[in-house]
Amino acid sequence: MGLYPYADRFPIVRSFPEHGRPRAEILAEIEAMSEVEDSPYHEGKISGSIYSGDDAHYAFLNEVFGHYSHANVLQRDMYPSATRFEGEIIAMTLDMMHGDAIPGGTGCGVLTSGGTESLMNPLLVYREWGRERGITNPNLVMPVTAHPGLLKGAHYFGIEVRLAEVTDQFVADMDSVRSLVDENTVALAGSAGTYPHGLIDPIDQLSDLALERGINLHVDGCLGGFILAWGQDLGYPVPTFDFRLPGVTSISADTHKYGFGLKGSSVLLYRTPELRRLQYFIVPDWPGGLYTSPGMSGSRSGGIIASAWASMVSLGREGYLAIAADIFRTAAELREVVASFPELRVMGDPYFNVAFTTTEESGLDIFLVNDFLGTRRWRLNGVQKPNAVHFCITRPNTQPGVIEKFRVDLGEAIHHATAHRGTAARSGAFYAGGMTSGQIAAGMAGWLDATQALPPA
Numbered sequence: 001m002g003l004y005p006y007a008d009r010f011p012i013v014r015s016f017p018e019h020g021r022p023r024a025e026i027l028a029e030i031e032a033m034s035e036v037e038d039s040p041y042h043e044g045k046i047s048g049s050i051y052s053g054d055d056a057h058y059a060f061l062n063e064v065f066g067h068y069s070h071a072n073v074l075q076r077d078m079y080p081s082a083t084r085f086e087g088e089i090i091a092m093t094l095d096m097m098h099g100d101a102i103p104g105g106t107g108c109g110v111l112t113s114g115g116t117e118s119l120m121n122p123l124l125v126y127r128e129w130g131r132e133r134g135i136t137n138p139n140l141v142m143p144v145t146a147h148p149g150l151l152k153g154a155h156y157f158g159i160e161v162r163l164a165e166v167t168d169q170f171v172a173d174m175d176s177v178r179s180l181v182d183e184n185t186v187a188l189a190g191s192a193g194t195y196p197h198g199l200i201d202p203i204d205q206l207s208d209l210a211l212e213r214g215i216n217l218h219v220d221g222c223l224g225g226f227i228l229a230w231g232q233d234l235g236y237p238v239p240t241f242d243f244r245l246p247g248v249t250s251i252s253a254d255t256h257k258y259g260f261g262l263k264g265s266s267v268l269l270y271r272t273p274e275l276r277r278l279q280y281f282i283v284p285d286w287p288g289g290l291y292t293s294p295g296m297s298g299s300r301s302g303g304i305i306a307s308a309w310a311s312m313v314s315l316g317r318e319g320y321l322a323i324a325a326d327i328f329r330t331a332a333e334l335r336e337v338v339a340s341f342p343e344l345r346v347m348g349d350p351y352f353n354v355a356f357t358t359t360e361e362s363g364l365d366i367f368l369v370n371d372f373l374g375t376r377r378w379r380l381n382g383v384q385k386p387n388a389v390h391f392c393i394t395r396p397n398t399q400p401g402v403i404e405k406f407r408v409d410l411g412e413a414i415h416h417a418t419a420h421r422g423t424a425a426r427s428g429a430f431y432a433g434g435m436t437s438g439q440i441a442a443g444m445a446g447w448l449d450a451t452q453a454l455p456p457a
């Protein structure tokens with residue numbers, strides 16, 4: 001795709017334009033690009049990424065966003081509504097995560113810009129928590145399947161990460177976790193559910209271990225929080241992973257995923273305000289004035305917070321349950337489809353994000369299967385160790401007929417992989433990381449800067 005994906009349709013801006021362009025012309029360009037790019041999700045062929053896909057819902061959120069897009073939530077004297085939105089989003093998310101089970105009702109939270117920030121902040125908190133107890137060389141123990149946002153936080157904050165193995169069901173192996181914990185362990189982490197396979201780690205056992213050792217436990221519900229939380233109400237035997245487990249000290253859940261909000265928001269909940277206090281940053285004597293900030297960002301748009309709030313209150317519990325019912329049902333249908341092919345096997349016991357790979361007996365390359373699916377416009381996510389793909393079911397995938405179409409194309413994809421046995425697959429395990437291919441090359445080779453890759457005018 002390269003650095004200039006629209007070079008054949010629109011002029012490339014190579015330097016600051018002298019004169020402005022008419023708004024109508026700019027809007028036409030924007031509309032043309034977004035229409036092309038959004039078309040596959042309307043067909044229901046995309047795994048993850050677009051969680052609501054309801055155009056009327058998005059139009060409503062965009063209208064809400066427009067009222068506050070220019071507002072800076074740091075200026076609470078100008079925009080007290082941000083305080084209302086933030087407080088109410090946290091209250092609703094705490095309710096969903098059974099904050100009522102916390103003795104004394106001390107549950108609290110913060111809003112962040114997304115899942116990664118909701119994973120990084122608690123690591124800072126747990127490092128500071130360790131410092132208060134004389135731990136100068138802190139470590140975090142988590143299964144290999146935990147999201148790299150935790151590795152990133154640990155890297156930024158100087159925390160050693162100890163990676164535990166997973167069982168043959170692809171969830172945290174508790175013997176392995178236990179063997180890695182020592183007197184410098186400040187926290188454990190587990191997921192509900194994991195990105196690679198959509199599975200729920202044994203959070204109850206992690207909670208017991210955290211209590212036994214007197215340490216913290218973060219539950220990464222960034223991806224699964226806002227969908228798995230409804231599972232028990234819908235009658236699915238989803239294991240408990242929230243504040244009902246007394247060892248859980250923090251939970252992240254992304255409003256911009258299954259919360260159906262606009263991109264750029266997530267909720268981070270803490271069991272106590274004492275923990276949350278450790279992520280605040282305050283400079284009382286700065287010449288610019290008393291500086292107080294709850295997290296990593298400075299200025300933030302009020303529009304994002306307002307639209308996350310609007311998403312939650314417009315759908316209500318009833319709305320979330322209805323969409324979740326469709327997602328759980330579709331994921332169960334998908335599991336059946338995959339299981340109907342003897343060449344494939346479903347990994348673990350998933351409820352919304354279904355990972356599958358080829359059986360050893362079949363000897364097929366799952367990425368050849370995925371290559372073919374790509375030609376039919378399906379966009380599944382390739383994962384590795386072992387090689388597999390996942391199909392994370394979101395609302396657009398629940399449309400009638402989507403899973404039936406998938407069954408047909410999957411059958412043909414298996415024929416393709418059989419016929420092309422031994423040839424190299426084009427697809428592989430790649431987590432979309434927000435970098436251009438040029439930047440990835442730069443990062444990997446360590447020499448090519450994306451800006452140096454400008455093609456000649």
Ligand SMILES: Cc1ncc(COP(=O)(O)O)c(C=O)c1O
Pocket residue numbers: 114115116117119147149191193194195220222223224254
């Ligand atoms: C389990 C899990 N945690 C955290 C994240 C990070 O979220 P974000 O991309 O919003 O930073 C993701 C993203 O997919 C995820 O799947």
